[in-house]
Amino acid sequence: MAYAQLFSCHFYCQDSWLSSPVLVASEVFRQSRGSSFLSWNSNTKKNHRRIFMNMQADRASKAIHASELKIPHVLTVAGSDSGAGAGIQADLKACAARRVYCSTVITAVTAQNTAGVQGVDVVSEEFVAEQLQSVLSDMHVDVVKTGMLPSPGIVKVLCQSLRKFPVRALVVDPVMVSTSGDMLASPSVLAGFREELLPMADILTPNIKEASVLLGGVPLQSVSDMRSAAKLIRDMGPRNVLVKGGDLPDSLDAIDVFFDGKSFYEMHSSRVNTRNTHGTGCTLASCIAAELAKGSSMLQAVKVAKRFIETALDYSRDIVIGNGVQGPFDHFLALKNISQSSIRQDRFNSNDLLLYAVTDAGMNRKWDRSIADAVKAAIEGGATIVQLREKEAETGDFLDAAKVCLKICRSYGVPLLINDRIDVALACDADGVHVGQSDLPVSVARTLLGPDKIIGVSCKTPEQAQQAWISGADYIGCGGVYPTNTKENNRTIGLDGLKAVCLASKLPVVAIGGISPSNARSVMEIGAPNLKGVAVVSALFDRECVLTETRNLHALVIEAAAALTK
Numbered sequence: 001m002a003y004a005q006l007f008s009c010h011f012y013c014q015d016s017w018l019s020s021p022v023l024v025a026s027e028v029f030r031q032s033r034g035s036s037f038l039s040w041n042s043n044t045k046k047n048h049r050r051i052f053m054n055m056q057a058d059r060a061s062k063a064i065h066a067s068e069l070k071i072p073h074v075l076t077v078a079g080s081d082s083g084a085g086a087g088i089q090a091d092l093k094a095c096a097a098r099r100v101y102c103s104t105v106i107t108a109v110t111a112q113n114t115a116g117v118q119g120v121d122v123v124s125e126e127f128v129a130e131q132l133q134s135v136l137s138d139m140h141v142d143v144v145k146t147g148m149l150p151s152p153g154i155v156k157v158l159c160q161s162l163r164k165f166p167v168r169a170l171v172v173d174p175v176m177v178s179t180s181g182d183m184l185a186s187p188s189v190l191a192g193f194r195e196e197l198l199p200m201a202d203i204l205t206p207n208i209k210e211a212s213v214l215l216g217g218v219p220l221q222s223v224s225d226m227r228s229a230a231k232l233i234r235d236m237g238p239r240n241v242l243v244k245g246g247d248l249p250d251s252l253d254a255i256d257v258f259f260d261g262k263s264f265y266e267m268h269s270s271r272v273n274t275r276n277t278h279g280t281g282c283t284l285a286s287c288i289a290a291e292l293a294k295g296s297s298m299l300q301a302v303k304v305a306k307r308f309i310e311t312a313l314d315y316s317r318d319i320v321i322g323n324g325v326q327g328p329f330d331h332f333l334a335l336k337n338i339s340q341s342s343i344r345q346d347r348f349n350s351n352d353l354l355l356y357a358v359t360d361a362g363m364n365r366k367w368d369r370s371i372a373d374a375v376k377a378a379i380e381g382g383a384t385i386v387q388l389r390e391k392e393a394e395t396g397d398f399l400d401a402a403k404v405c406l407k408i409c410r411s412y413g414v415p416l417l418i419n420d421r422i423d424v425a426l427a428c429d430a431d432g433v434h435v436g437q438s439d440l441p442v443s444v445a446r447t448l449l450g451p452d453k454i455i456g457v458s459c460k461t462p463e464q465a466q467q468a469w470i471s472g473a474d475y476i477g478c479g480g481v482y483p484t485n486t487k488e489n490n491r492t493i494g495l496d497g498l499k500a501v502c503l504a505s506k507l508p509v510v511a512i513g514g515i516s517p518s519n520a521r522s523v524m525e526i527g528a529p530n531l532k533g534v535a536v537v538s539a540l541f542d543r544e545c546v547l548t549e550t551r552n553l554h555a556l557v558i559e560a561a562a563a564l565t566k
């Protein structure tokens with residue numbers, strides 16, 4: 001009986017299941033009292049308490065799950081762009097870049113590239129409706145963002161679906177004409193926009209051309225025109241309007257006008273001089289939708305979206321994709337620094353350890369040369385990898401030097417590593433880092449740098465060498481093999497110590513510490529196949545001519561390595 005009462009309470013209270021333990025408790029009590037429930041003995045009490053506690057635990061775990069698994073979700077209803085700069089493809093990339101899930105309803109398939117739109121195949125309104133039903137009946141969508149809506153029928157089925165499955169916000173990008181000048185919606189779509197869609201929209205994001213079309217063709221030539229347009233368009237129903245002024249003539253900045261019905265906000269961002277602007281409208285609207293899905297206010301969402309576009313355009317200003325006049329940009333800010341060395345399949349080649357040049361600012365100062373000149377000379381002399389080890393440098397100076405040296409290294413296809421400073425390596429997108437036993441652990445460095453960067457770690461003992469492998473390092477720097485003045489208080493491990501580390505290591509090893517032309521051969525000849533080379537500071541850089549010294553040492557290690565393979 002008691003169980004039956006509680007069971008019914010469970011269902012009765014389902015709506016408040018997650019939110020109000022007090023309500024659940026009082027409901028248990030109310031129902032048990034109102035049921036001539038006379039045998040309220042201590043056992044029953046205990047049972048009730050146990051069941052109630054179980055309910056509490058169940059509720060808590062459901063609450064944890066609910067908050068853990070709630071993923072902000074944008075549904076984009078738009079056209080596909082085969083060149084992937086705009087449309088559905090831009091929306092997916094923008095949402096992924098803003099860390100929001102994005103589902104897609106495709107309204108049209110376009111044959112498109114950086115030169116323009118070559119063809120459009122409109123999806124039937126029935127099939128658009130079917131896609132909408134599939135997504136909205138199953139998934140929790142926070143925000144719907146619309147792009148290309150090529151027919152009045154598609155606008156109609158979209159509005160029907162939105163009435164059936166209301167969402168938190170609707171972002172409408174009134175895509176009518178592509179940036180290349182091609183028509184993407186029939187004129188009859190305008191009526192559907194005005195009658196049904198715009199009154200449902202939380203924000204409308206027309207560019208100047210689209211704002212003009214919406215207003216029956218009035219030209220927009222100034223910020224003041226954009227303000228008037230924003231006001232008139234808002235009268236058509238959307239709660240907020242963002243008129244994008246990227247195409248405004250005679251303006252140094254890209255100025256957008258945001259109007260929320262009460263206030264106007266002029267949003268300035270610097271105009272990025274690039275051909276890679278294809279897809280900015282779709283991306284901006286998707287970013288707004290993504291921020292709204294995360295819970296931002298409208299003004300904040302617009303600000304973040306604009307900042308994202310500005311950064312992405314600036315980052316992608318020089319990338320080359322396609323031969324047409326307007327290229328796509330890189331939503332993930334990852335393509336610019338792709339060099340031949342970073343896209344080669346074998347990201348780390350242990351043969352690169354052969355002659356490992358490690359810089360020292362003090363030595364370069366002493367010999368009155370810049371770090372750039374030192375690095376260039378070392379590479380021309382035969383250095384196969386370069387490490388910047390700038391112990392005294394200010395962070396900003398270190399980063400500046402790293403950027404300059406990275407350019408030089410990339411131009412020669414030689415990897416550049418940064419000693420100790422993972423932040424500097426990340427900031428300049430160096431090829432990797434070298435860390436010591438008391439720097440950030442290799443596993444943390446790997447998490448921060450990702451799977452593609454090179455990570456080396458200093459090891460003096462076989463145990464450290466085994467740990468280096470487990471932690472995900474790529475190579476081991478082992479030393480000091482001989483006494484050195486370059487590193488203070490550094491225990492010398494000798495050739496025996498080096499050999500012990502090599503034998504214990506599954507990773508390639510480079511020897512370091514007091515190595516020069518006079519002893520490099522003995523190092524290379526210790527008889528460990530995974531000893532791949534020598535790392536040198538003073539024998540290269542505490543000398544008058546870096547080029548000559550590197551050349552000599554290079555000839556020597558090449559000879560020693562060749563003798564070993566005979």
Ligand SMILES: Cc1ncc(COP(=O)(O)OP(=O)(O)O)c(N)n1
Pocket residue numbers: 356358387389419420434435436437438439456457458476477478487510512535
């Ligand atoms: C290849 C190579 N091995 C060792 C070092 C030493 O780095 P450093 O930061 O001077 O000292 P630890 O961090 O190892 O204690 C290196 N730079 N390169």
Ligand SMILES: Cc1ncsc1CCOP(=O)(O)O
Pocket residue numbers: 479480481483484485486487490512513514515535536537538539
């Ligand atoms: C950085 C470092 N780590 C171990 S020994 C050493 C110094 C190597 O410098 P040099 O080649 O001048 O002996």
Ligand SMILES: [Mg+2]
Pocket residue numbers: 419420434435436439
């Ligand atoms: Mg270190």
